[in-house]
Amino acid sequence: MGKADFLSPKAISNRIKAKGLQKLRWYCQMCQKQCRDENGFKCHCMSESHQRQLLLASENPNQFMSYFSEEFKSDFLELLRRRFGTKRVHNNIVYNEYISNREHVHMNATQWETLTDFTKWLGREGFCKVDETPKGWYVQYIDRDPETIRRQEELEKKKKQDLDDEERSARFIEEQVRRGREGKEPEEEPVFTELKRENEEEKVTFNLGSSASGGPSKASASLAPSGLKVAPSTKRKDHSHSVNSKDKKKKSALDEIMEMEEQKKKSLRSDNWIRPDIVVKVITKRLGDKYHKKKAVIREVQDKYTAVAKMIDSGDKLKLDQSHLETVIPAPGKRVVIVNGQYRDAEAILEGIDEKNFSATLTIDSGHMKGKRVEGIAYEDFSKQA
Numbered sequence: 001m002g003k004a005d006f007l008s009p010k011a012i013s014n015r016i017k018a019k020g021l022q023k024l025r026w027y028c029q030m031c032q033k034q035c036r037d038e039n040g041f042k043c044h045c046m047s048e049s050h051q052r053q054l055l056l057a058s059e060n061p062n063q064f065m066s067y068f069s070e071e072f073k074s075d076f077l078e079l080l081r082r083r084f085g086t087k088r089v090h091n092n093i094v095y096n097e098y099i100s101n102r103e104h105v106h107m108n109a110t111q112w113e114t115l116t117d118f119t120k121w122l123g124r125e126g127f128c129k130v131d132e133t134p135k136g137w138y139v140q141y142i143d144r145d146p147e148t149i150r151r152q153e154e155l156e157k158k159k160k161q162d163l164d165d166e167e168r169s170a171r172f173i174e175e176q177v178r179r180g181r182e183g184k185e186p187e188e189e190p191v192f193t194e195l196k197r198e199n200e201e202e203k204v205t206f207n208l209g210s211s212a213s214g215g216p217s218k219a220s221a222s223l224a225p226s227g228l229k230v231a232p233s234t235k236r237k238d239h240s241h242s243v244n245s246k247d248k249k250k251k252s253a254l255d256e257i258m259e260m261e262e263q264k265k266k267s268l269r270s271d272n273w274i275r276p277d278i279v280v281k282v283i284t285k286r287l288g289d290k291y292h293k294k295k296a297v298i299r300e301v302q303d304k305y306t307a308v309a310k311m312i313d314s315g316d317k318l319k320l321d322q323s324h325l326e327t328v329i330p331a332p333g334k335r336v337v338i339v340n341g342q343y344r345d346a347e348a349i350l351e352g353i354d355e356k357n358f359s360a361t362l363t364i365d366s367g368h369m370k371g372k373r374v375e376g377i378a379y380e381d382f383s384k385q386a
Contacts, residue, residue, distance in 0.1 A: 029068065029109035030057055034102070069110040077127060080141045088140040091119045161293070172358050172379070272304040273339040274322050279384040280309065284324035291318065295328060297386040327383035329353065329360070335385040336362065343374060347385065
């Protein structure tokens with residue numbers, strides 16, 4: 001009987017029956033043919049084409065088995081990488097998705113007899129992390145792609161840089177607190193002394209009322225003030241107060257001059273420090289990773305506290321608040337602009353950086369103070385010139 005035509009009812013019926021997965025024991029991996037029943041598989045095994053394939057396989061069986069094993073392994077790992085990534089998943093879930101494709105390589109044609117053997121082999125060869133649980137074996141793909149490794153290294157480097165910046169900010173705050181404490185005078189602690197009488201012959205008198213005939217009103221009147229005379233105690237109190245006032249340390253002329261200089265510097269400082277033509281760094285995370293920790297040049301200042309900045313990398317223009325920016329410290333020898341303090345708006349050259357005190361040494365390069373060397377300028381008081 002000849003083969004049915006493509007659009008004949010018999011051919012259509014055969015194609016409908018062939019849809020989906022069939023039984024594994026009626027599949028021939030050598031010929032890659034799936035039979036629908038036992039009789040069809042028997043007829044296929046007796047066919048001339050199947051016999052030729054068997055003769056070819058008998059000449060070098062290890063080569064064919066290695067080929068099918070490699071195909072099975074590569075397809076299984078590709079599905080695991082693409083579908084589940086580096087997540088931990090049950091091996092049977094991956095296998096069920098793998099065999100849903102009719103053209104897959106069957107495991108009975110590979111070097112592994114069971115899925116458990118294949119899972120253990122993946123763990124030994126280092127392709128996956130495998131672990132056995134009461135529910136079965138779980139696999140986790142190990143991604144060794146160079147691009148993925150490079151991306152992970154960049155993420156770790158970025159996290160480390162963020163931690164370094166946070167640590168630097170914490171150290172800066174601690175240094176500011178320490179400076180503030182050093183500038184204050186130590187508070188005098190109260191000194192508690194023993195109660196002593198100045199005059200041993202002085203009598204302590206009590207006024208409790210000499211007679212009870214006066215009635216309750218007399219008694220209450222006599223008991224209203226304290227029975228103990230308070231005159232001596234008040235004298236002692238005034239005397240101790242005068243002694244404490246004399247013990248206070250007098251400020252020297254140098255201390256007064258230094259205090260006046262500090263007050264002068266504080267009066268010259270301002271809340272707003274941004275100005276045009278300086279390089280700043282964006283520190284806010286609200287704009288995303290595209291702009292976080294990126295440098296920009298301030299083009300315009302609006303309302304003292306708002307800056308219109310142009311990003312150096314992308315060229316984008318952003319409108320940013322002063323609190324979302326910080327100064328940029330260049331390498332020694334570069335030009336900077338002092339943005340706050342006594343020398344505000346002066347251009348200078350960075351001579352050196354004092355990392356311990358979070359300050360720098362500058363040489364004024366403009367104005368009537370040109371050539372003057374200034375030390376102890378804080379990081380936040382100057383920025384790189386654009």
